[in-house]
Amino acid sequence: MKSFHFLGLLSLALAFSFASAFDPSPLQDFCVAIPEPKNAVFVNGKFCKNPNLTVAEDFFFPGLNVPGNTGNRVGSNVTLVNVDKLFGLNTLGISLARLDFAPYGGLIPPHTHPRATEILVVVEGTLYVGFVTSNPNRLFTKVLYPGDVFVFPIGLIHFQFNIAKTNAVAFAGLSSQNPGVITIANAIFGLIHPLILMFSLRPSNWTTMKW
Template sequence: MAATQILFLAFLAMTSSLATASDPSPLQDFCVADDNSEVLVNGFVCKNPAMVSAEDFFFSGLRMPGDTSNPLSSKVTQANVAQIPGLNTLGISMARIDYAPGGLNPPHTHPRATEILFVIHGSLYVGFVTSNPNNTLFSKVLNAGDVFVFPEGLIHFQFNNGPSNAIAIAGLSSQNPGVITIANAVFGSKPPISDEVLAKAFQVSKETVEKLQAQFWPDNN
């Protein structure tokens, strides 16, 4: 009986730690992602350390302003494991976000990461919404030098409410945080979600849903 209880408690401890974990901790100095491997794992297979170079840990893409000439007037330049193979297993990534006046990084979530946003230039109105049942909005106007945190998995947004361009840098607690843009996912899915389902969910007519599904949903990533 005592042995059974010990095993049960060990199982609870193990599952609790798994439930609260984000990206796994590394077990070696580095595990540079091998994009050419045909092996599928949760993450990326390690490149042979003898083949690793400084370039695997380098990315110059954040030095250039993003192209904001799109319907959202914003551009996200990501710096995650897809751009920096050396981030594999390290549990961290970055992004640069450029906003023209009136530019919006629309409501979205990062399913695998908490985000901390640092405003370099300009002014941003930002916020996130808590989960059911309260759906409380926490929002703030940020200026250059300000920082704001978006908890993992929660819907959040940034809007340039100032007269000039704005720039922000985001730090994310995953090598591959993922992004789900709400409007794109709901109304731009392929194949589309049933208009009957969406009409009932949003309490609108099927005609309204069909109009939303028919329009182009821009992507600023």
């Protein structure tokens, strides 16, 4: 249990270490988010609470010690703490996630974070992780054990897969208060017409081929 707490604190330290890596630097101590005023224009971020009205609860989120439910088709659960969950993160350029994996086969499918680099520390179990570079594509993979750290550069496709017969837990820091996520399979096969995908895989000499 002590090692779990230590690695959890380590993941927090890693997250805070690159707090200004991508989101704009704040111009004040904090800007606790509040719902947008009526008829206001949403641009990029949140409106700020009056600093004189902020309280400690604005900077607090409980429960990351609680395992997520992995009883789904991919056998994983992500508990994300971003600006929508912790209003005090607004303008601070960071967020945090707990990743839970079911035994042997728990998967966080290939996905990207369009606005954040992700740094991951394994707390429990064994994970096979990797990311793909932009063209020309290269695949970087690694097997991680408790205490190991791996970084996924901003915007690149990456994944995490539990290859052990026990549960796995990891924590991830992300360099944005709202990193976003695009699950590749859902985006491609769920939204793009199959004909477009078929033509995307066509050989270079397709116009001269006999059908």
